[in-house]
Amino acid sequence: MTLKEVMESARVLTAREKAFMAHCLISSLETQHDEDVDNAWKELAERRCDELLSGKISGMSWEEIKTQIRP
Structure with a gap:
């Protein structure tokens, strides 16, 4: 599927579905995982x-x- 097709398909999504899709895309950009941050939140x-x-x-x-x- 091309980017253009993805964009056109996204137009029919609900606002909630678009927000989830945006979250997934942004999350996929995060390549580094900071173990110290996870440990601080856990503590x-x-x-x-x-x-x-x-x-x-x-x-x-x-x-x-x-x-x-x-x-």
């Missing part, structure tokens, strides 16, 4: 989970978050 997620489970911090619902970020 942060584990620490936040431990804080939630211990009661050190409390969670917040999506509705609460939306009311705080909207003017």
Whole structure:
């Protein structure tokens, strides 16, 4: 399939499908994988989970978050 054919075919996709397609294309450009970044995110997620489970911090619902970020 040529690029022109792909572009023409993409016109009939829904916005959600186009967004997914764009994400896949952009992701395919990322050739380097930084293990340090993955480890940092893992450590942060584990620490936040431990804080939630211990009661050190409390969670917040999506509705609460939306009311705080909207003017």
